[in-house]
Structures are given as structure tokens and as C-alpha cells.
Amino acid sequence: MRVEGKGIIDRSHPLRFTFDGKSYGGYRGDTLASALLANDVRLMGRSFKYHRPRGPLTAGSEEPNALVEIHGKTNQTPNVRATMLEVFDGLDVRSQNRMGTLKYDLLEVNDLLAPFLSAGFYYKTFMWPRAFWERVYEPVIRRAAGLGSLSGKHDEGVYEKAWAWCDLLVIGAGPTGLMAALTAARAGAQVILADENPLLGGRLVGDGGTLGGEPAAIWVAGVEAELRSMPNVRVMTRTTVTGAYDNGTFGALERVGLHRPARPNLPRECFWRIVAKRAVLGAGALERPIAFPDNDRPGILLTSAVRTYLNRFGVVPGRRVTIFDGSEAGRVLARELMAAGVQVAAIIDPRAEASGLEDCPVHLGAQVVGSRGRLGLRAITVRKGAETFEIETDCLAMSGGWNPSLHLTCHMNGRPRWSEDIMAFVPMEGAVPGLTAAGAAAGRFSTHAALGDGKAAATAALKDLGMAVPDLPLPAAEDAPYEPRALWDVGGEGRAWIDFANDVTTKDVRLAAKENYTSVEHMKRYTTQGMAPDQGKSSNVAALAVLADATGRSIADTGITTFRPPFVPVSIASMGAGGRGAGFAPQRFLTSDQASRDRGAPMIEAGLWYRPSYFPKPGETGWKEACDREVGWVRTAVGVADVSTLGKIDIQGRDAARFLDFVYTNTFSTLPVGRVRYGLMLREDGMVLDDGTTARLGENHFLMTTTTAAAGLVMRHLDFVHQAFCADWDLRFLSVTESWAQFAVAGPMARALLNATLDAPLGDLPFMGVTTVRVGGVEARLFRISFSGEEGYELAVPTRYGEALFRDLVGRAETMGGGPYGMEALNVLRIEKGFITHAEIHGRVTAFDIGMEKMVSAKKDCIGKAAAQRPGLTGPERQQLVGLKTHAPLTAGAHLFRPGAVVEPATDEGYVTSVCWSPTLNCWLALAFLADGRARHGEQIRLVDHLRDIDVTCEVTGPVFLDPDGGRMRA
Amino acid sequence: MRLKCPLCGERDRREFYYSGAADYLSRPEAGAAPAAWDDYLHNRDNPAGVTRDLWYHEQGCAQWLVVTRNTVTHEITAVELVAGRAAE
């Protein structure tokens, strides 16, 4: 119910939302949980395993129970914490993990079957009959498990990623964080203050006490105003720091647009990478529940949560409140409730001696040992000595003490230390270099300690950074000593929940111990404690305590499981922002791109580039027809193709030739100026890295080409060889791939086309020659090289002329009975000629395997030469490049067997790497690797492709099918 | 993780390519015994502690770097240019 006069919600902004189709009212500033509780709705979810009715336990991001689905126009978001979801007009929320309605969930039957569903039960059954696992058991289990649902539709939401840098990152804007931020801000440091709530203040908001003699909210507002006015401070609300990574890098999730209706271009969330020189962890502490039978009913909350609902939202989750708390905090809550006109039925205090309270019965030396109420709390059972009695209540506030929020200090393997003083784990110092835990996060709980700690942590950090720090006065604040509590489990027969989210009870932990899953990690994994959406935030210590008790060890000796990033769950979409659609990798476009698209060419991806697959003509039925036509053009007339994607590396210096001799297997120092040579490059392990041609443009000037796919790889390799082994040589090189547009002109009429195009007729340019020419007045480079086997040239012009030249060349080719050709034709042309690509040089082949061992110069060392001589890389068992020829269709990826042999691994002799239908030779061709293949030309071999049901016999040939002497290229 | 490139300054790990231990800098002489090549290419101290390894500032200055760092804590204690070694 809503309490008048309490809370800092904006009552001037009423709004309406729906929960499970029913409309409710709330105010701006409400969370879904507070708004529903204000409407007396306590039941908000169903538990994971037993489908127990559940309401909120907390008022924060650690909420284990109140998880809901948000439904939008195009999508839905599962597992949203009702305690963090800010309501807005039109918000459509539905409960999840139920079969039927939230009130009548058919899977509640699991709760009756609980005796058979104890920890790890599934490891002991469902084993027979074997085939039933995938068919019966697993589908049933899977359907029952899980929480909310994804829609199965693409997430069309907008997400963002960003970077931020600062001197000091302050995590949490409670008293610790505010004081730390203010100290650093006044010192002039670059400060980022991040808090996951929409409001600053932390527990100062939830507890609503005083500071410096005024209501805490006034002090908070003053600090906030000052911080927001300073250019060196960035205040990030709704921002949870989710992970601590190396060298001062933090991940943080900002909920940018989740608290309001969707708006075009407005990110839902932004994932921040914050780089901080120093950080202060002022994340506060999380309160612990107490395990007693049936402690999970809606209406049973943590003391701090009840206080937050009262002070921040003006809401009480019931009308008759009881409090189970062994500290003065319970008394404070009782007074606050009574002052607000709420009835407090009783305080149950396990301590034998403690203060009383006016107008409220206090049961000392008592414990809550049970509860009643199917869909929400109606009564609790209290045991005091030998006596048990029931108290009617619809809201129980409980507190088992506090755990410092030290999660981030574990992200880099820091191991928290058990403190008997506060009966809790405290952070290991220095666990995250540069980060200091302060205030409650360090186990110092009073407001005064938090303020002082925040100031001290900031001061130390700034001194580290060499900055002068002003001495800020601390406002007077509560400084009560912390009363450590060690009541984890009241015992008793019923099921007492430890991990609400994963339905783990004290019995489960004890069973794990009994079965010798006694390592804390074994217990966690066997019971699944701590593996639910809340990562065990509220259950961790209680589980350890019960395990310690069951195994007769201390908690310190039992140890703790590790908290891993992220601190709160983070959407895949936010951390993957930018990946959707085409954003995963940059798109690279050729200068001829538009010209190719104008001709209807389908574009395919190749090494980030888009290249035309083929150029369709009206009346053609598919790619193959177009491809055959384009191949025909090159074989009989002339074809033009954009080959600008090949890597081009400009190499200069007096030692350039010497360098090429070192990185290529063959020799380049002997190459005359004006000539081009094919080169083979190895990795240091002896395998072929890449191949390509290199031209000598001048005595000390070379131009290397690489394959498209390996361009970056080769550059990195050359940089390594240069910098590691010959940095002092007279040598520089640079990629010029982007500076030149380069077009292959190939076919019997290539020279005629060039003569019509170039400013001066082409003289006697020999095969493998290079020269400078002019085209349209523009200086260009002309290489006489061929990847088709025909008389071929590659004409390169500065990139800005690429599109014009392509259109011109294609236009002229068409008047000569040719035209443009795409990747498909290019592939057929090269297979007919036996030229290899990365289909053949796939990283497992040597120069020997592809028949190029003679290209490895005996006269010099080169990268990869030594390792290539290992016995396993040169023996007869190596598979060698061959050609295959037949009239039946072939497939790449098929394997080769001797005709008549049984098809089994032992008889597998090789595989096919590339195939094509050759319109030139009117048969199917393949390149393949075959054991001892070079000695087997002329043999028949059986090609088996199980996947595509192909089984044909082929003739083994040399890899060069067409014009093996190369007469056409040299024509 | 951030590396302080001697030329570009401190940069995020995503700008760098990693290739392995600094052993790759000690290339055997041509004609060295096969065992020397095996060691060079394959065998590693692989310490759980301080190591020296090779990083390439691919998205920056294109320099190869020798980084001294701890494989357990990820603490980085030195970053040097591979090309600068000759001048040492």
C-alpha cells in the first residue's frame, strides 16, 4: 500500500502500466516492484525449479525472485528485475516461468514432488532406456527449466558502445562514492561517478536519515548539484559497473532508454569501456536473508528493502509488518513504519538481551521458524525457547546481516578474506590494481565511516597521481557500531531457502556435503547454488556457512566461490552493439562497384571486399550460363576484370632485392628492371603462406602483389621479418593496395583492346614484363601477367580513375565480342590453367606438395626453408597436387580412392580442392591432392562424395589442363 | 588490457596482434641443426610468471613489440620496439 507523505516519487506524474494484462497506476520514480506493492500486488513471479509463488525480496539489482518479461511492439525482454524496472506510461509487463496463470501455475506440482527433486537428482536417474534421454526426458526437463522467453525474432533495438577516460572512477554514489567523487572533483581530477540507480545517494535515499543535521536528501542534492556543475565530472546514473579488467579498464552498462517508451535512434542500453587511472569501489553492501522453513513467500523481504520501499517509494509491502532482525536496524525500521502509521505486529530478535520498543512487542531470544500463506504471507511461526506461536502478518522484514559488495574485487582473481569481526567476507586489498574498496564495500558500515572512507580513498588515489587534494570537512553522520549477525539457518524440518533464485535449500547443501561434494566448488556445482541470475549475491555466505557446519569446518576454511564478471547480467545486444546487419566488419568497395552493380552483377564477399560474381545477360538462366559465356570471351576474344583487391606492396631501398630473396623461396635480386617474377612465400614452419607476382620497377624499387585473402597477413609477416631480422637494412615498404585500381585484360584480343585504349600503341612488352604507359593522359602501369592462361595484362591507374577506366575497358571489350568477367569465370579460367589459390594453399601444403620444390633456391636461406625439410613434409606419403578430368559432375571436398578399394579411412588417398565445368575443354575438371600424385598421371581414381551422393571415376592428370606449354600466354 | 606502445602511447589490447613468445626473435642460423629449429618454432618455457612475448601494433604504428609481462597477474612491466633492438 502507498503511504502518504513518504517517498521521493513524483506524485505530480501519475502513469499507467499493465501487469499480466491488468492496468495499474504508479508514479514517475516508481519501479515496477514498488508500483505493484503499492497496488497490493505481492505475487510477481514463480521460482525456477519448484514454481513457488514469489514476490520481491529486495529493492535492488540483486533481486532473485521478481523477474518479469517486458513486451514491446516487436520484441520481448525476459528476466527483467521488477525492482530495477522504472515504470512508464504504456509499459506492458508479464509474469514468466509459469504454465497457466501466475496464480494457478500447473508446474507448481514440482513443489509437491520436491522430495524426489533434491540436489543433483538428475545425475542419478533418466538413464534408462538410453534413447529416452534426447526423446523424452530432456525435452520435458528443458521445457520446465529456464525462466523468461526470448521472442525468437531479431532484436531490432538500438544499442551503443562507448569509451570514457578518467583519473578516478567512483563506483556507487552512496555516502562513500559521493564523498570520494566530491574530494576528487574539487582537486580538479577527471572524475566519473557511476551508480546503477536513477538517483544518487545509495542507502542515504533508502534509509532517509540525517546528515550534517539535515535530511540526508538535502546533502545529497547539494553534492549532486555541485558535481553536475563541474566540467571535470561526469555523473552517470542508471549505470552499473559490471566488470573489472586489466590495466584500469572497467565495463559498465548504462540503461539509456529503458525507463521510457522507445524512441527512434535512442539506444536502449550503452555498454561503456571506462579506462580509469584509479578507482574507488563504493558499491555498499547487500543484506542477507535468513534461512527458515518457507522463508520464500511473497511478503517476506529484507529489512533494508522494506525500508527502501517506505522511504524512497512511500510504499509498504503489507499492512501488518513483522521484523526478524537481530540488530538495532530492526528497531529503526519499526519506528519509521509506526511513524508512518503502519502497524508493526512484532519484532522477533534472536538475541537473548536487547532493547525493547514502545508500542511494539519485541520477542527476544526468538526465531521465525515457519510461515503460512499460499500466494503471499499470512502468518509466521515463532519459536521462543520451548514455545512456538503464530503471528498474523502479511509482511516480514528479515535481516541476516550484511555482505560487502566486493564482487568487482574478485574479477581479477582476488580472493575475499573472512572477517570474524563482521561475520562477512571483505575484499582482498590490491586485488584489482588501482582500485580501493571503501565504506560498506570494505566492511565499514556506518555512514560516518563511509563518508570518511570515501574521502580517504579518493585522497590516496589522487596523491598517487601527484595531485593536490583539498581537505573537505565531513558532515556529521550516524556512526553506530555494526552488530555482526551469524544467524544463517534456524534449522527445523521444512525446506528453508538459501538461494531463492535457483531454489536451493539448506537441505540441498547438507545433501551435497553428505555425498562428499564438500569442496565449496563442488557444493555450488552440485546444488547450483549461486548460478542463478543473481549470481548468489544473497545466498553465497549462508550456503558456505551451512556447508561449513555440515562438514565441521570454519567458514574461512571452507572458502568462497569466485564472483565473475559481469556484476549484473548484461545484454548480448549491448556488448555486441554494432554487430547487427553489416556492422561486424568493414565493407570494402571497388572503384568499379557501381559499374558492376549497374550491370546486375551479384556481389560476393572476398576478404572484406565485394566482388562481382558474374555479369548476367538477358535470357540467361543462371550463373553457370553467364560464367561459361564469360570464360568463352576470355578464351576467344577479350575479358576485363577488376583485380584491385589483390594486395599491392611498394618496396624500396638498396636492400629491397636482398629482402625479397629472404622472404621468397626464389631469387629476386637477379630480376631485371622492367620484369615481373612469380614468387612463392613460406611461413617459417615451411608451409606455403602466399604466392603472387613481384615486379621490379627500378633498381631499388619493387612492387609485390599478394592474394586478396592474405594481403594483411603478408604485410604483418613482412613487417616482422624486417623489424626482427633486418631493421637496419636500407629498406622501406608500404601497402599501396588502395592507391591503384587494377584491371585484368585477357584474351587473344587483349593487345588490340589495349592498343585502342592506351595513348600510344603497346610496343613489344614481353610476357612477365612491366612498363609505364599513359591512358587518357594519365600515367599508368601495365603488367603483362596472366591468371587465365591467355595473353593477359593488368593495367593499373590511380584509384580516382578506376571507375572511368573500368567502364571504358568494358565498353571497348564489348565492341570486340568480349566484356567483363566475374569471380566465377575467373575461377574456371585459373582451374583450366592449374593456377592455385588458397583452396589449394590452405596452410597444410609445402612447395613440394604443389610441385614447386624447384622454386626453393638451394643457393640461399629463406624464411621457411629449414622447417620445410623435415622428413614428414617430404616423404612419399605426402599428397601432391594433381588434376582430375571426367565427364560426370565433380565436387570439391570429395575424397579419392583407388578404384575397387573399400572406402574406409585407411584407403583414403586424397581430396578435391577445386572443381569446375570447363566450357573450353567440355569436361569437368578438378584440382586435387593425391598421395604420390605426381607419379600417377594417367591413372584412374575414384572420387567419392558421400554428402552429395557422387561416386565417379576420373583420370589423374597434371594440374595444368590447358596449354601446358604456356604458348597462349606468351603469344 | 592496455599496452604502452613506445611510439603511440597507451592503447587498448584490441589494437594489437599477438604472435607468441619472444623466442621467435632468435632465429637459428641457416644450416642450424633440426633440433634448433624445433626449439625455435615449437618448444616454449611457457612460464606461469614473467614472460617476454611479441605483439604487433596492427591498428596503430605497425611496429612489432617485445612485451615483458606476467602471465598470472597480467602486469606489464616493459614494452620495447623489436626494431629498436639493434640499437641496444
Place this chain on the structure above:
Amino acid sequence: MRYSGLKVITEGLFGNKGWKPAWRNPAPKPAYDAIVIGGGGHGLSTAYYLAKNHGLTNIAVLEKGYLGGGNVGRNTTIVRANYFLPGNQEFYSHSLKLWEGLESELNYNVMHSQRGLINLFHSDGQRDAFARRGNAMITQGDDAILLDRDGVRELLPWLDFEQTRFPIYGGLLHPRGGTARHDAVAWGYARGADRRGVDLIQNCEVTGIDIEGGKVVGVQTTRGPIRAPKVGIVVAGRSSQVAAMAGMRLPIESHVLQAFVTEGLKPVINHVISFGMGHFYISQSDKGGLVFGGDLDFYASYAARGNLPMVEHVMEAGMTLMPMIGRARVLRSWGGIMDMSPDGSPIIDKTHVEGLYLDCGWNYGGFKAVPASGWCMAHLMATDTPHEVARRFRLDRFATGHLLDEEGTGSQHNLH
């Protein structure tokens, strides 16, 4: 104690009070017939098969932490036999067959779920490479189906088929591929080994290997010296350190591999799916979490934790391939320490020390290998001869060039 559905019911009716410890906590004896260093998946299965297949029961597993605390408890649980190089294909084929009988073998439900694994491809070249793989798998006796784009769409209609950056061309479906519950595998082998008399000794770190005259005679541990004529090193993640105790320098570099799990969700992904153009693979656990991962962080590390660049890369790849998972939230990320070898394949071999054996270099393929690795390591330790399906996993193959490089990326350890 034998586990069964009936046992679960009777125990349930009587308050679950009769369950017995899954294994004992024995004190180390002064000597054993054989010692397995490492109580992870591979070590436990080695011990199990030493006892079961070779009758060696006076043996101990020495674990410095808790059983199953290494990579067997921090992987993405994928089980498959989709290798194409001789040496790998027969080994993983054997392993998958062992998986298929593991529940009844161990009387422990490891939840091996053969839900099918789909490797997507995004170009003609990738299709050809996967076809080569699929044909090798079938020749080996395993299963594979080549799906075209429509075939993939039928199974996974929610992939982004309109995505233009790396369009989906098709996929190689391996129907017998799937997942298993990782911890259960370690626990099942542990319980099975314990029941056959093997001493599983936790919190017992090996600090030295005793060698006399070229023969192993025992080990030094934090719980005292233990003698044994045969010692197996099965400590992926720490192989270099333990092998160094015997004077060996291994062809291993240790790297961190991250993995991720989301909050529980109702069933939405029924296969194991792998992206061909970025580092991303995913499945959904029986509990409902999406379990996924990518590639190494790529720098040598023993920290068992990673950094954001690979986290973001994996998430971006996921959003490229299947944007329907965008609103699932990552609950936890973690890292394992991978023994990366120079060809991406493992080592199961004798060493230069008589009686000292090595099982390491599992790169990030160790989980699915757990049964066969133990089977073959046990065979090697018991008979001093390599098992037929593991005979190519030699320690000297890098020196000799008899490589098993499935990725084709060469001797750089982190590229496999």
C-alpha cells in the same frame, strides 16, 4: 550404491537420508602401482580405464585442488567427432562412441545430448572445406549432412538470413554432435574410479618427480613423497610446469579461452551452432542458459580470466548471426587455461624418462576427448604401447613434421 529412478524415489520417500558419498577421501599411501597427476576429466578417466580395462587398481589420482576443478568444469560442453585429418578422426570417433555409452558405463547421468551440431559456412570456399570434412567423417563411420541455405533455414529459421556482411550459404550438420553436463563427467568418472578402488586424493599438489637412472620412481607432493613405477602427467593447463619437473620443455603455450552463459531462458536453441566468419558458437543448456564462446584472448596467460576485446567480438558475432539473442543477458563469463600446441592437436606419448607418460596439448578440444583420452592414456601406461587410435599423437611430431594441423594455421600456438 547404484543410482536409478527407483532409488531416487525411495530415497525421496524416506527423506533423502540414505545417500552415500560419491567417493571416499583416502589418505595417500606411501606407494602405488601407478600415479596419475591431475584430477580433471582426463586424469579421472585415465584412472578409471586403468582400473577397468587393465585391472590396475592400486593407483592414485593426485589433484592439487578439487576434482574436476580445471577445464572439465569450465568449458562449453560440446561433444563432437567432426575432424578430418587421419590421426584425429579415428580418435574422436572412438571418443564419441564411448560417450554414447557413458551413462550406463558410469551409472551416472552425464546428460549427453546428441542434439546435432551445425557449422555454418559463408562462401563457396568454406563449403568446399566443410565438404571435405563431412566426407572424411562419413568415411570414418560418423555422420554428416551438408545443408544448403534453405536446409539451414528450415532448422534455424531465426538466423539473420538477410544479413549481408557474411551471408549464410549453408551448414554442415553433424547429427550425433551435441553437449553433455561437464561437471557430471568428472564426477561420474571419479565415482567410477573410486568404486574400483582408485584413491582420489584432493588437495595434494605434486612438487617434484623423482627419477633414478632414467626411470621414474615416484613423486614429491605437498602431502609427502609417494612412490610409483609409472606416473602419468595429465594436467592440461599446467603441463609445462609439471613436465619441467622432469626436465622437459614442451611444445605448449598456455592461453586463456573465455566462455559465457546467459540467464535461464525457455528453450529457443536446439542445436550447437557455430559461425564461420567470426569467433562464435552457441548452445542452450538444459537449465536454459545460452552457453557460448569464441576464440582465445590470444595472449599467453594463466589467469583463467579474459578481457573485453574478445568478449565484445564474440557478442558482435552473435548479433551478426542471430540477433534474436540480443535481449538475453550474460550472467557469467569465465576463462580456462588451454594447452595450445603448435598444430592444434594433442599429445599422448611416452617421454624420455622410462615410466613417465604425458597427456597434454588439448588446445580447446579437450572436453569431448575425455573418454578416449583416458582410454588411450590408460592403454599407454598399462602396456607401454600407444593405442591404435592415438598413435599419431606423438611428442616428436613437430620435430619430424608429421603434423595434425586441422586449422592449417601452422606452428604459431595461439592460432589453433
Place this chain on the structure above:
Amino acid sequence: MPELIAKQAWAGQASVTKAGLSLVPLEDRAIWSVALFPGGAEAAGAVLAPLGLGFPQPNRWVSAGAARLVWTGRDQAFLMGAEPPAGLAGAAAVTDQSGGWAGVALSGPGLAQALARLVPVDLTPAAFPEGAAIRAPVNHMSAVILRTGAEAVEIWVFRSMARTLWHELAEVLDRLEARIAIKG
């Protein structure tokens, strides 16, 4: 004989103003890589001095009139907006990069916020002052970024990636504008 019409990297691309930021495509200009050979610094310096350009320190750029010399790597700079003077040849490898790069100018009060969405380097004025130039990624693309004014930078990427660069920057501006709208 063909008439080759040069095409600008950004032909047809209009400027965008949004979220207080202005995104303007830059005209192609002469770009020459000047990479010093070992020991070539002095000789190159002597040749460049008459142009009013000293060889820049790492992460800096210098200018004289329309000519700039921008650090781009170890002993390497890009000469932009001018043809290389004769005489550099023996001292440095000189390579034409003109037309191989596409540049945009981004300016306005939200500059640092926009850049922080794509570049993993602190480009706030204190860390990236006037006269600074760096090699850094813009999302997944390699780039050269120059501070050209108190609230202005130029970003140059490979020409083939121009469309991707534009798309990513335009998207950032859209989102910043939407963020501004809900603040108001």
C-alpha cells in the same frame, strides 16, 4: 582514346549536421608517404625545410600553408596537400598514396562524445591537443586522425572503406541527437 574522369572518394556525399556536430566529406588531395631510410633523417630534413615543414615527432603533425606533414609511423609521415620535393629519393622511400584515402572533417561541441563511440583512444582536448595526429582504429578500421581545431578533427581511412566510415559516423550522430532530445 578514353577520357578518364577522376572520381572523388566522396563523390555525391552531402554533409550532415546533427547533435551539434558537423560531418563533412573532404576533397581528395595529394598524399605522399615519406618513409625515411636508416640514416636518412638529416638529408630528408634538409629537403623538407624550404617547404617550412620539419619532420614531425610521433603523434604530431606540422603544416605550412596547405602542406602538411603528418606522422604515420616509425620514421614515416604523410605529406598531404603538396607534391614531394625533388631530392627526397635517396633519403626516404616516397610513395604516392593520393586517392587511396578518404577523409572527413568532424567538428562541433560534442566532438569528444562522438569520437568516444568509435575510437578506443582518449581524444578529449587535454589528451589530444591541437597539433596531434595518431594512428588508431575507428571501430574496426585503421585510420589517421588529426586534431585540426579546438573542436575539430579529420579522420582518414582507406578509400574502399569510406562508406562504412560514413555510415558509422552518421549512426553515432543520430544516437547522440536522440540522447540530447530526451535530456531536453
